[in-house]
Amino acid sequence: MARPRKPLLSRARIVAAAAALVDAEGLEAVSTRRLAAGLGVSGPSLYNHFRTKDEILEAVADAVSAQVDLSMFDESDARDWRTALHDWALSYRAALTDHPNIVPVLARGPGRRPAGLRVADAVFGAMVRAGWPPAQATYIGALMRYFITGSALGSFARGFVDDETAYDPADYPHLGQAHLLAERREKVDEGAFETGLRALLDGLALQYAAVVPDAHAAAGTER
Template identity: 35%
Template sequence: MRTEKPTSMSVWTRPSRQRRDQPALSREQIVAEALALLDAEGLEALSMRKLGTRLNAGATSLYTHVSNKDEIIELVVDRVYGEIDVPVPASASHEDWRAAALGFGENVREVLLRHIWIASVLGELGMANLGPNMMRLTEDMLALFETRGFDLESCDIAVKTIWGYVIGIATTEAAYLTTLARSGRDEQAWMETVRPAVETAVRPYPRVRAMYELEPRRDVQDARQGYFQVGLNCILDGLEARLPG
């Protein structure tokens, strides 16, 4: 009885393909061009055929390195993770560690908002944690919390908590910015346009209306940044409170 080989679920879990001759394209070239295409035109524009055309190669040339479009996305997402920097605190003091932890969270958000298409795929990449850049990032994040005195298990909890918060916020922002880009307006102009509709929508709800009226009409980008920082500080407060002593 013939046994079929199981289908790989990820580019990170299947064996590398071996070739005797030198392929015309490198994996790095494919990933760099795919990233440029995604940043310029969004996720809907990515296809094996279009990517091959941009690389002046047939789509079949891409299959030397990847099995399908999903594997390209996995590789590109790991490339994006490689742009994230984890600051090293100058000391284990509360002040130095806190500045590094806040800097890390802001770096993640900044990178994800630089590539807003990523909001559409992060929830579908179950094996993204196996990529080399994500592995390096995880190691550096664990080291950051270890510096403050967290044991390894607590480091893992802290990293997952911070990562979950930042990814959640950045994904929501990226989806909003995608809609904004499609409108052809800048963010401040967009908010002024929708303000009458918002005021009408909140009118029947006294608490929501009061909250909205308390919000100063400041620059919306500054407001998003401020909300993010407040939330991140609250999480760090809670994590530090778990430290012994």
């Protein structure tokens, strides 16, 4: 029997095509008609795998969540809770930075997305094992998601124009170097994220010492 000229349609092919479109042009560019045309199939063929465009975007978001490293939360991993949160946050932000256009979908929460739920489960489980009360572990998971997704929704440095005449010292006496931020975007944004992350973890370490006084709180103060 002759092989089909085009690969058979699959969920993975649809998600990959949608992800490429989201990365290149944003969420608004995705439509079932455009995806079908790009995949060389008829529109109704997509509905054998996804009922709606929103389901496709949810699958793209979950594919990004699957890129986040969770190894630091394994019970066999020797990292303390603070180091684990730090390393995970860097991995999570890297995945979002690579795919910033899908962040608004991810920011809604994991819902029923398997990879997203695995992330939430891993963080919560690791915090409880470290001695955090379940309620506090929930707050930590929420706090980290707010911080990481929020940092990926926009660039502080990119918010300034690359024009030294744009910020008149008479009006903005402290913004004489602001026009340089745009060209230093990556360094500024990464530095801001790391500064905020360390401050956040410092605060959590203080809470940990108060909430879990007998659980070797000093381990949570390591940097």
